[in-house]
Amino acid sequence: MSYKEWKREAKENIRLLPKYGDKPKTKEQLASDSQLIDEYIKQEGSRRNASEVLIKLGFNYLYRGDVRTAMYRFNQAWLLDPENENVFWGWGAIYFTFNDTIKALEQYDEGLSKNPENSNILTDKATVFMNRYHESKDTASLSSAISLFSKSYLIDSLNQNTSYKLSVAYFLTKDCDNALRFYDICEKLGGKPIQKEYAVALESTCKK
Structure with missing residues (x-):
């Protein structure tokens, strides 16, 4: 689905909008929401767990392209937990998939307003700025990316995605x-995110 198709469908399907577009729901929709909430709380024990x-x-579907x-x-x-900042992480990832970095940042920033120390959101927000650098060679964007990656790393030093992207960001600044x-x-940590092309480039440019 293209982003143009997505936006067109979202005009009729509020489920494609964060928070359902804050649109009023029918009695049937509200009843369905209530049933879903009750069922998930029963299964998982709490709103946050559910x-x-x-x-x-959601992320499993996103990684599969759905x-x-x-x-x-x-x-x-x-619906289950409006205060869960990870929901905004998910919405941001949706918009990032469509390369709408403005809307992605809006979602990441709202999530960070609920928890400024969410390392996953910080890393993905930093990734937006790194992508902007790749597109425009704007060094301010790269500096913002490094600052956010560094903050995320201080919060969670075991996130391979963060340490890998920090390495790439520093490589782009020629900080070997x-x-x-x-x-x-x-x-x-396992090196799962490491791409062979980057490993070769790092080895040839920044020999130990």
Whole structure:
């Protein structure tokens, strides 16, 4: 589905909008929401637990390319717990998938307003700025990315995605010491995000 198609469908389908577009719902829709909330709380024990389960499902669908179902799950997660900042992480990821970085940042910022120390949101927000650097070579965007990645790393030093992207960001600034440092950290954590092309480029440019 293209973003143009998504936006066109969202005019008729409020489930494709964060928070259902804050649109009024029918009695049938409200009854369905109430039933879903009751069932998930019964299964998972609390609103937060149920919300987290739905967020995980949403990301699973997103990684498989089913953006529509991912958005449905993120909205259901919000129904269960509107204060769960990870819902906004999910919505931001949806918009980032469509390369709408403005809307992605809006969602990430709202999530961070609920929990400024959510490392996953910080890393994905930083990724937006790094992508902007790739597109425009704007060094201010790269600096913002490094600042956010660094903050995220201080909160969660075990996130391989963060350490890998920090390495790449420092490599782009020609800071070989930090590029190698965070590459090694990521590698020791398992190195799952490491791309072969980057490893080769790092080795040839920043020989140990």
